[in-house]
Amino acid sequence: MQEQQLRVGLIGAGKMGADHALRLRERISGVRLAAVADPDLDRARQVAGSCGARAAADAFEVIDDSAVDALVIASPGAVHEPLLLAAVERGVPVLCEKPLTPDAKSSLRVVEAEEARGKHLLQVGFMRRFDAEYAELKRLLDAGDLGTPLMLHCVHRNAATPPGFTSEMMIYDSVVHEFDTARWLLDSEIAAVEVRAPRSSSEAPEGLLDPQLVTIETTSGALVDVEIFVNCGFGYQVRCEAVGERGTALIGAEGGPLVHGGGRWGGFISDDFRGRFGAAFDREFQRWADAARQGRTDPAAATAWDGYAAAAACEAGVRAQTDEARAEVELVERPDFYTRT
Ligand SMILES: NC(=O)c1ccc[n+]([C@@H]2O[C@H](COP(=O)([O-])OP(=O)(O)OC[C@H]3O[C@@H](n4cnc5c(N)ncnc54)[C@H](O)[C@@H]3O)[C@@H](O)[C@H]2O)c1
Numbered sequence: 001m002q003e004q005q006l007r008v009g010l011i012g013a014g015k016m017g018a019d020h021a022l023r024l025r026e027r028i029s030g031v032r033l034a035a036v037a038d039p040d041l042d043r044a045r046q047v048a049g050s051c052g053a054r055a056a057a058d059a060f061e062v063i064d065d066s067a068v069d070a071l072v073i074a075s076p077g078a079v080h081e082p083l084l085l086a087a088v089e090r091g092v093p094v095l096c097e098k099p100l101t102p103d104a105k106s107s108l109r110v111v112e113a114e115e116a117r118g119k120h121l122l123q124v125g126f127m128r129r130f131d132a133e134y135a136e137l138k139r140l141l142d143a144g145d146l147g148t149p150l151m152l153h154c155v156h157r158n159a160a161t162p163p164g165f166t167s168e169m170m171i172y173d174s175v176v177h178e179f180d181t182a183r184w185l186l187d188s189e190i191a192a193v194e195v196r197a198p199r200s201s202s203e204a205p206e207g208l209l210d211p212q213l214v215t216i217e218t219t220s221g222a223l224v225d226v227e228i229f230v231n232c233g234f235g236y237q238v239r240c241e242a243v244g245e246r247g248t249a250l251i252g253a254e255g256g257p258l259v260h261g262g263g264r265w266g267g268f269i270s271d272d273f274r275g276r277f278g279a280a281f282d283r284e285f286q287r288w289a290d291a292a293r294q295g296r297t298d299p300a301a302a303t304a305w306d307g308y309a310a311a312a313a314c315e316a317g318v319r320a321q322t323d324e325a326r327a328e329v330e331l332v333e334r335p336d337f338y339t340r341t
């Protein structure tokens with residue numbers, strides 16, 4: 001007997017929402033896009049139309065729709081909290097794009113709501129956990145092949161920023177990925193953060209401190225350095241080198257075809273995350289949909305607690321940036337409800 005298709009409601013039809021709609025339509029099995037919400041109704045209609053879904057301007061109308069079994073949230077982080085709370089109240093599974101919310105207090109309210117509901121429903125879209133290279137690095141670290149991990153050296157570069165992107169967003173919108181990967185790879189919470197900046201690139205928009213160098217201390221005693229450079233001009237690069245007591249491993253180094261032609265030799269660099277992490281997004285979505293159809297969440301994915309812990313680290317990062325001083329991360333005690341990861 002064929003299993004029922006998962007009817008998905010998509011909240012937010014911008015760059016990510018449109019990409020996720022295409023993913024659901026073309027590459028994920030067992031799902032159907034049922035509804036799309038965006039206050040920009042034309043945008044919602046455009047994305048919905050390509051998938052035979054209905055369009056709405058009001059996200060809560062889609063969240064409350066009994067013809068929707070599960071939700072993908074791809075609206076800006078600043079509006080995630082009320083959407084997540086409404087979804088938890090209705091009891092539908094959610095794949096929420098990062099960040100869970102942009103600050104720790106609102107993330108904690110979401111964590112508390114899910115815990116009070118007593119059912120794991122929320123998953124945060126930290127897609128690096130589904131990238132083949134990151135997964136292999138995690139396997140090497142967990143197997144002890146590199147010995148006890150001491151440091152991670154991370155590089156996170158974007159070609160350019162959209163208008164309105166701020167120095168704080170470089171922490172809570174961009175480095176949030178490194179906070180999550182550091183916690184996940186090293187199996188440790190983050191204790192403190194420091195942020196320094198060299199002179200800003202002349203290519204950076206007025207007022208943006210770009211690049212920045214973020215240092216992360218984990219409670220296990222490891223150190224992580226992150227170069228965040230969001231107007232590097234030439235493409236999208238994410239690298240991570242783990243240094244352990246007995247070995248090192250580097251991921252994100254350029255691979256792919258080596259081309260000779262046009263008077264030069266070399267490879268290609270993705271324009272953005274859709275190229276570099278396309279397969280990771282696909283894996284994340286397929287596993288999420290399979291789990292949701294079985295009434296559970298994917299144990300490999302980031303939970304609401306992970307989203308909260310990353311938000312708390314971001315908050316320390318923004319404090320460290322403003323005060324130009326080391327800032328400690330403040331976390332509440334982890335509820336037993338979230339100990340399964
Ligand atoms: N995982 C990744 O690598 C990655 C990459 C890019 C963006 N993101 C995340 O995806 C989310 C969306 O980013 P984007 O680049 O698509 O932004 P975007 O600005 O292109 O699109 C956001 C859309 O959400 C809509 N919107 C605003 N408020 C809404 C509401 N209350 N309900 C429904 N829709 C609403 C906007 O009208 C817009 O169409 C953000 O959380 C962002 O951090 C993640």
Ligand SMILES: O[C@H]1[C@H](O)[C@@H](O)[C@H](O)[C@@H](O)[C@H]1O
Nearest residue numbers: 157158173174175177230273
């Ligand atoms: O929202 C985006 C996204 O999360 C990308 O993966 C990251 O590289 C960018 O810095 C961020 O602005």
